[in-house]
Amino acid sequence: MALLTARNLSLGYDGQTIVEGLNFTVNAGDYLCIVGENGSGKTTLMKTILRLQEPLGGEIVIGGGLKRSEIGYLPQQTIVQKDFPASVREIVLSGCLSRSGLRPFYNKEEKRLAEENMRRTDILPLADRCYRDLSGGQQQRVLLARALCATRRILLLDEPAASLDPIVTAEMYSLISGLNKEGITIIMISHDITAAVTYADHILHIGKEIFFGTKEEYLESSAGRFFLQEKPVGSGETDAAVQSGEASQEGGGENV
Amino acid sequence: MFEKLALYLQYPFVRYALIVGVLIALCSSLLGVTLVLKRFSFIGDGLSHVAFGAIAIAAVLNLTNEMLLVLPVTIVSAVLLLRTGQNTRIKGDAAIAMISVAALAFGYLLMNLFSTSPNLSGDVCSTLFGSTSILTLTSREVWLCIGLSLAVMAIFVVFYNKIFAVTFDESFAKASGIRVEAYNLLIAVVIAVIIVLAMNLVGSLLISALVIFPALSAMRLFRSFRSVTICSAVLSVCCALIGIIVSILAGTPVGSTIVVVDALAFAACWIIGTMRRG
DSSP, X not given: OEEEEEEEEEEEETTEEEEEEEEEEEETTOEEEEEOOTTSSHHHHHHHHTTSSOOSEEEEEEOTTOOGGGEEXXXXXXXXXXXXXXXXXXXXXXXXXXXXTTOSSOOHHHHHHHHHHHHHTTOGGXXXXXXXXXXXXXXXXXXXXXXXXXXXXXXXEEOXXXXXXXXXXHHHHHHHHHHHHTTOEEEEEOSOHHHHHHHOSEEXXXXXXXXXXXXXXXXXXXXXXXXXXXXXXXXXXXXXXXXXXXXXXXXXXHTO | OHHHHHHHHTSHHHHHHHHHHHHHHHHHHHTHHHXXXXXXXXXXXXXXXXXXXXXXXXXXXXXXXXXXXXXXXXXXXXXXXHHHHHXXXXXXXXXXXXXXXXXXXXXXXXXXXXXXXXXXXHHHHHHHHOOSGGGGOOHHHHHHHHHHHHHHHHHHHHTHHHHHHHHHOHHHHXXXXXXXXXXXXXXXXXXXXXXXXXXXXXXXXXXXXXXXXXXXXXXXXXXXXXXXXXXXXXXXXXXXXXXXXXXXXXXXXXXXXXXXXXXXXXXXHHHHHHHHXX
């Protein structure tokens, strides 16, 4: 069942095209990773899926009875949020806004939902703590719980592991992977190509070369081979990433 | 001292001043948190200077009810200023600085060129620092102020959750189907109304203090959006009351006395907050 289908999509802003000719399908239960160089249009694509901006050409078709407001979104953190005086509970509850419509206050059901999602992301003990006092990983969990309040079916994550240390990054990825196993469709932007090929089952590579297909196909493609060799440089995880990147590339090669 | 106060309270103009002062302080503190967090602390200043320019025009045109001109002009400027926050061609702070000084200069120039009053500098000074206008309110102005304040409070309570979401994370709010532009517009209009109201109390130069001091003080002490909002409202009302009473008893200018009390309260909150954390 296709939840999202992109047909011949062109993206950009201020009339400048960044990417054109994008075609891909996301089915219920998929785990899609969007990879590509900085500035290749990954975030723009996500914003287009969310209708935060219009595509320059082509279309995104939503299927499977999915409503626009049923897409959970985890954006990149903004500077404003870093010292925002709000409790974890308040932030998670704000994920219920699309349900509450014009009703001014949250009802019992929505409060219960917020509680349930805080438990799912392991932040229930932090419910009354202030957001700005939390660690980076905890803050991301809060935003993930908020996104979960908005959806039961599909999550869009914009670099959920940016600026997290390796251990917290691994925890974050396994949490997301667990949600995927529970049946939530995941679309994730990632710089971390190793994580992408470890957890995702589909890869969309955008840039000079465009690739869409399963992880196995990606590992054999020219875009995938090139990207895995290049990546990543200058981060603390360089060695591990390059090693496991090579390992999975070899693994892909053996399947031929 | 209390006898003197009781004596003053018998005069209706003193009671009016207290009612209006409390209401304005309450309203101006409500959106303070949002403005500080959205990095719009100076919008109060910019808008009040625009209102000053509009008052000058009203004076030149000899309008009897200057509100009719001042309120719409201020609302339009507020909408334009919040727009530039999203459009990066002129950055938010630069746009505010530009509009605010231009309106100030324009207003003063107009008042000078077409002066209708014998005491020009007195007029300008009282518009800028709100020296005595709060003690000369008519009952119609008081009712207008009560009505607008109640409207502001009702809007704030009804849209509280939406305002929170729009302040914390515009992209997420937009993605969950909230009409962010509409709420930004609403915030802009409400701010403009508050500014025009508050000019009566503290004059146009000191309005920013009324908007941001209570919010900043509350942010030193509390850690959730709701408690920060409630605390800033309470602080703002207390400071306004103390300021008005002190100014009546000591004969000091109302506006600057309130702002000084606000500043002292901020210093106290800052010290308490630092000690608690340290």
